[in-house]
Amino acid sequence: MTSCPRLDLLDLINGFQVTQAIHVASALRVADHLSGGARSAGELAALTKSHPDSLYRLLRALAAVGVFLEEEGRRFRLTPMGDCLRTDSVTPLGAWAEVVGSPYFWQTWGHLLHSVQTGENAFQNLNGKNVWQFRAEHPEYGATFDRAMTQLSRGSAEAAIRAYDFSSFRHIIDVGGGQGLMLAEILLAHRDMRGTLFDQPDVVAGAKAILMERGVIERCNVVGGSFFETVPEGADAYLMRVVIHDWEDDEAIAILKVCRRAMRESAKLLLIERLVAPPNEMPATKFSDLNMLVSPGGRERTREEFSELFGKSGFELTLVFPAGVHNVIEARPR
Incomplete structure (x- = not known):
């Protein structure tokens, strides 16, 4: 299939949507709930305490990019890619997905323009402290980051x-x-x-x-x-x-x-x-x-x-x- 530069660029521009969708799936531990086999979107909604239709819309989007596999009857199962979101995966990436989709990380990247124009560190400028001090003051973020580094x-x-x-x-x-x-x-x-x-x-x-x-x-x-x-x-x-x-x-x-x-x-x-x-x-x-x-x-x-x-x-x-x-x-x- 012939590549279209405009559509290729559009995919890159919209890449943030995939990042956040994976972040949410990891935070809800969807992959853990699928470790025993396929489940319906309704079952997963009950297990993750999520809105059934909204969760289905999330999962079908991620299935379209290969993170999950959608089957008949709104049922989903893990793909090799999605398996990496399991907390007990031998090749885990779920904690890193949770880090990059978290508000403090997300907002920092939103200030990339400031760093490019000034050369200054965006996190320091935005928060008045460096990222290490911030995580020490917010142990919930620090624990997720440490888990991500271990993974x-x-x-x-x-x-x-x-x-x-x-x-x-x-x-x-x-x-x-x-x-x-x-x-x-x-x-x-x-x-x-x-x-x-x-x-x-x-x-x-x-x-x-x-x-x-x-x-x-x-x-x-x-x-x-x-x-x-x-x-x-x-x-x-x-x-x-x-x-x-x-x-x-x-x-x-x-x-x-x-x-x-x-x-x-x-x-x-x-x-x-x-x-x-x-x-x-x-x-x-x-x-x-x-x-x-x-x-x-x-x-x-x-x-x-x-x-x-x-x-x-x-x-x-x-x-x-x-x-x-x-x-x-x-x-x-x-």
């Missing part, structure tokens, strides 16, 4: 373990490691390794359940603190997954310098980050960069920009290993 870590961990050989390390510290899923997966793959999980105290408070569930709690220390002040010393490797992209260069350099002070000369720094591709390629990373602009206030970077960042913080970039949508970027002290 997103699953695929990232598997790809990183396939791409990079962690076997030479005896002790690895996951700096800004959230609730510990990434570190747990690495420890599961390397039974002789010890780990330390380091993040804000309120974040790592939820980590022990995940580490116990994965059976690695006996090999893992959990430490709370700020990576702007100090990180634990003495590990063979210091890992940060999608941490540095949350910060502009001055803050990123400050974080990396704290890590450098804690590291032995033989240790390695491992960043799991996206890399900005050449022009006209990989839109996901470039739109993630816009998200950094409006929300946390950071940026996605090219390989060259990471190399410059390392040079200003006491490191030298050594190797880059593609790992799915991310890369394992290895650096060493210099």
Whole structure:
């Protein structure tokens, strides 16, 4: 079928509608209610305490884009895509759908024009505080964000373990490691390794359940603190997954310098980050960069920009290993 530029652009313009529809379906846990098989829109309305006709209209729209499958009699079942919205999915994305459709996130993107015209962080301008302070003051949003980061870590961990050989390390510290899923997966793959999980105290408070569930709690220390002040010393490797992209260069350099002070000369720094591709390629990373602009206030970077960042913080970039949508970027002290 011949592409129509006008209609293709219209699909892009109206993409916000799909985002919000998926957000609502995830918030109502529709996928969980369909995990045992097909149900009617009426049954789902009762289970989700929703208006029957309105819920049907939501579900048929999402079925038209492949999230659900509509059958006769207004019955719906999960598709492989919709299965990712289940809370117990092995490839979960539901919490991220809830984050991006939540009012604070949604309103921030509505101020993209301000950021583009001024270079200022939209969230800070809109709320008078940064997104980290906001989530700390609104634990319901913070909990959903932490759950989303844990879910997103699953695929990232598997790809990183396939791409990079962690076997030479005896002790690895996951700096800004959230609730510990990434570190747990690495420890599961390397039974002789010890780990330390380091993040804000309120974040790592939820980590022990995940580490116990994965059976690695006996090999893992959990430490709370700020990576702007100090990180634990003495590990063979210091890992940060999608941490540095949350910060502009001055803050990123400050974080990396704290890590450098804690590291032995033989240790390695491992960043799991996206890399900005050449022009006209990989839109996901470039739109993630816009998200950094409006929300946390950071940026996605090219390989060259990471190399410059390392040079200003006491490191030298050594190797880059593609790992799915991310890369394992290895650096060493210099």
